Amino acid sequence: MPRHISTVLDIDKESDKWTVLIQVVERNHIQYTRKAPPRRIQRFMLTDAQGTKVSAAAYENCIRLFRNLLVPYQRYYISGATIINAVPTYKVSEYPYSWVLHYSTLIERYLEPIPPMLPCPFTFDNFSDAHKHAESDITLISVKALVIYAFPQKETTPDSVTRDFLIVNEEKKLMLLTLWNEFQEYEGNILANTIATAPMIFAMRVKVSTFNSLSLTTIGLSCILINPPVHDELPLREWYSIHKDEVKILLEAKAYKDPEFLLPPPNQEHIKTIHDALISFGTQKTAWIGGTVQLSFGQTRFWYTACSNCLKTVEADTDWIIKCSSCRQEAEVELRCRIGITVTDPTASIQCLISGKEAERLIQLTAAQLKDAEAHGITMNQELSAIMKKYRLICFIKTYETTFQGQLQRRNAIIKAYPTAEVPNISLALLDSPPTLQASETGTTSNTKQKQVIEQQTFTPTAKLLLQEIAESTATKKSFITKSTTAATTSHKLLEDTATSASPNTTPIDETAASPTKKPKQEGKGN
Ligand SMILES: [Zn+2]
Numbered sequence: 132m133p134r135h136i137s138t139v140l141d142i143d144k145e146s147d148k149w150t151v152l153i154q155v156v157e158r159n160h161i162q163y164t165r166k167a168p169p170r171r172i173q174r175f176m177l178t179d180a181q182g183t184k185v186s187a188a189a190y191e192n193c194i195r196l197f198r199n200l201l202v203p204y205q206r207y208y209i210s211g212a213t214i215i216n217a218v219p220t221y222k223v224s225e226y227p228y229s230w231v232l233h234y235s236t237l238i239e240r241y242l243e244p245i246p247p248m249l250p251c252p253f254t255f256d257n258f259s260d261a262h263k264h265a266e267s268d269i270t271l272i273s274v275k276a277l278v279i280y281a282f283p284q285k286e287t288t289p290d291s292v293t294r295d296f297l298i299v300n301e302e303k304k305l306m307l308l309t310l311w312n313e314f315q316e317y318e319g320n321i322l323a324n325t326i327a328t329a330p331m332i333f334a335m336r337v338k339v340s341t342f343n344s345l346s347l348t349t350i351g352l353s354c355i356l357i358n359p360p361v362h363d364e365l366p367l368r369e370w371y372s373i374h375k376d377e378v379k380i381l382l383e384a385k386a387y388k389d390p391e392f393l394l395p396p397p398n399q400e401h402i403k404t405i406h407d408a409l410i411s412f413g414t415q416k417t418a419w420i421g422g423t424v425q426l427s428f429g430q431t432r433f434w435y436t437a438c439s440n441c442l443k444t445v446e447a448d449t450d451w452i453i454k455c456s457s458c459r460q461e462a463e464v465e466l467r468c469r470i471g472i473t474v475t476d477p478t479a480s481i482q483c484l485i486s487g488k489e490a491e492r493l494i495q496l497t498a499a500q501l502k503d504a505e506a507h508g509i510t511m512n513q514e515l516s517a518i519m520k521k522y523r524l525i526c527f528i529k530t531y532e533t534t535f536q537g538q539l540q541r542r543n544a545i546i547k548a549y550p551t552a553e554v555p556n557i558s559l560a561l562l563d564s565p566p567t568l569q570a571s572e573t574g575t576t577s578n579t580k581q582k583q584v585i586e587q588q589t590f591t592p593t594a595k596l597l598l599q600e601i602a603e604s605t606a607t608k609k610s611f612i613t614k615s616t617t618a619a620t621t622s623h624k625l626l627e628d629t630a631t632s633a634s635p636n637t638t639p640i641d642e643t644a645a646s647p648t649k650k651p652k653q654e655g656k657g658n
Pocket of ligand 1: 438439440442443455456458459460462
């Protein structure tokens with residue numbers, strides 16, 4: 132009697148002597164289970180001809196048994212796997228079970244010259260929604276894209292390699308995808324060798340990182356499908372052949388690391404209150420927030436020197452070429468602005484660092500100018516305080532931990548900031564500080580008048596003029612200090628007010644903050 136071939140949905144814990152014809156969708160890299168003692172595990176995602184997906188796993192020595200089997204997109208007969216309840220995290224379809232492949236599981240290659248198209252459905256995220264999941268501990272995203280550029284492989288630590296690729300889809304957004312270790316060694320090499328053909332990938336369960344403002348990175352649970360046989364490949368390819376030149380321009384403009392391009396102004400619904408953001412930092416390390424701005428108290432320096440590659444603070448001169456101990460790249464030393472500000476909305480305050488071009492754009496001064504001012508013994512606090520007070524900002528912030536003087540400290544970095552005037556359709560009422568704070572800021576000024584003042588987010592030319600004058604005459608120093616005395620008294624009072632109202636989660640600003648854009652550590656472990 133010929134064997135009966137079942138479908139995935141036919142098979143449950145009671146099934147006996149069964150066979151299902153499956154097609155391999157995903158073959159993951161070997162990981163370790165999280166439960167102690169850690170065991171080696173290899174996961175697969177399979178589908179039957181009906182498109183019902185099922186996850187399967189092999190453990191320890193059994194992994195070796197299936198080494199040459201279950202190749203992506205090929206079909207196999209599987210008989211006699213152990214049926215277990217699917218863990219909700221790994222449930223991949225309406226099918227409630229998953230399969231464990233063991234010594235007596237029979238896997239037979241289905242002989243055919245070319246396997247059919249994958250019959251199962253896929254769900255993808257838009258690049259433009261990636262910011263919603265940035266640095267989340269609980270959500271990963273899956274994207275369909277063409278790979279159009281391969282950067283050279285990098286050795287980040289002696290036992291860890293990465294390689295960055297540029298991917299694009301019909302949204303015409305260029306994003307960086309970082310492949311780590313085994314992903315680079317296997318999929319990365321295939322992609323690099325076929326890059327001229329712009330291979331299509333399904334990057335499944337990748338993490339959204341704030342490396343280079345916003346990028347994607349593999350973690351242990353990820354899987355990269357290269358040129359999967361699917362019916363709807365053509366529209367993306369046609370789109371690319373039409374828009375190839377525009378994509379090339381974006382590539383040359385390095386749009387893949389431009390926060391303006393990657394993090395455009397958000398919609399109102401994506402902006403959290405600072406109170407909610409502080410709570411959500413428990414599971415997601417980024418948020419869009421908005422509020423009034425003040426210069427944080429107690430800063431003595433507004434610039435730092437950084438590795439031009441990873442932006443990590445380095446004690447080096449700007450004409451040095453260094454081998455960075457953080458990113459291990461040979462790099463120039465860059466002079467960058469770094470300013471501590473306090474953002475306040477009606478629910479809470481948060482201290483943040485704003486650096487580099489984002490800071491320079493707000494203050495309309497360069498890091499070199501700030502360094503010059505310091506070299507001439509001019510304190511810029513009053514001037515910067517006056518500038519910052521003009522702003523209400525919508526900012527994309529990241530919270531991170533850093534060790535300072537042996538102590539673990541929490542810091543918040545602004546990755547992208549928009550003055551409210553640049554963000555359409557934002558309800559400014561949601562950003563205004565509570566009445567008590569407004570009173571302390573403006574004295575007897577009415578709310579309406581205060582709003583008008585704040586909305587004039589034009590830059591006072593004083594600081595710029597001042598720095599021009601520095602170059603010409605040292606006499607400027609005296610006049611500046613006299614000029615700013617009144618402002619200094621006001622801003623000092625203000626910053627004290629803010630310190631009192633600041634959330635206990637915030638920490639004082641100092642000048643040794645690590646780069647906010649450091650790469651995440653590769654998570655090598657599965658469930
Ligand atoms: Zn570096």
